[in-house]
Amino acid sequence: GQQLNQSPQSMFIQEGEDVSMNCTSSSIFNTWLWYKQDPGEGPVLLIALYKAGELTSNGRLTAQFGITRKDSFLNISASIPSDVGIYFCASLTNTGNQFYFGTGTSLTVIP
Amino acid sequence: NAGVTQTPKFQVLKTGQSMTLQCAQDMNHEYMSWYRQDPGMGLRLIHYSVGAGITDQGEVPNGYNVSRSTTEDFPLRLLSAAPSQTSVYFCASSYAGTGNEQFFGPGTRLTVL
Numbered sequence: 001g002q003q004l005n006q007s008p009q010s011m012f013i014q015e016g017e018d019v020s021m022n023c024t025s026s027s028i029f030n031t032w033l034w035y036k037q038d039p040g041e042g043p044v045l046l047i048a049l050y051k052a053g054e055l056t057s058n059g060r061l062t063a064q065f066g067i068t069r070k071d072s073f074l075n076i077s078a079s080i081p082s083d084v085g086i087y088f089c090a091s092l093t094n095t096g097n098q099f100y101f102g103t104g105t106s107l108t109v110i111p
Numbered sequence: 112n113a114g115v116t117q118t119p120k121f122q123v124l125k126t127g128q129s130m131t132l133q134c135a136q137d138m139n140h141e142y143m144s145w146y147r148q149d150p151g152m153g154l155r156l157i158h159y160s161v162g163a164g165i166t167d168q169g170e171v172p173n174g175y176n177v178s179r180s181t182t183e184d185f186p187l188r189l190l191s192a193a194p195s196q197t198s199v200y201f202c203a204s205s206y207a208g209t210g211n212e213q214f215f216g217p218g219t220r221l222t223v224l
Contacts, residue, residue, distance in 0.1 A: 042203070
């Protein structure tokens, strides 16, 4: 199946620092999605991207759909303790029926 | 709205036992899906459905069956559990169409001994 390579695998940062993570694929996708998963919960959608080059913000979060359509980036500015969790990128097959998830980036914010 | 509900929250099985993981949604979503989440591997799609009476295989379907007799319910059946099926299982639903937001249930943690 498709493989989304997400990096870094984990991050330990001080509160107030900015965070950057990315997701790459060998395949071209038409949609990129970023989810956050809190411990013991299901993932929750943060940002959805539908067009190559698109840059979208949601509060302190900003995500971009790479021009090559093979990658996407998520940035978190001025991190706070509640940003702790696992962040997943995801994308869809061209039929729009099958989602593929990256392996996740575990974020720890040190107060 | 209750959103997406899953039962049970925890389950321990012995190898060879069968069981059904329940999933229900009250948002009238056409699309429903099952994922398993294993450490370091993200979520992998097991089966999905684009509407009542329609199901299809995802990335890792072996050992699992599904059916979709109603819009609301999408049960996942393990016919003969194996230790390799120890995982956390998530059900999700969304409106049909590319990239529509999936809403996830709280998960079922399954251990097969």
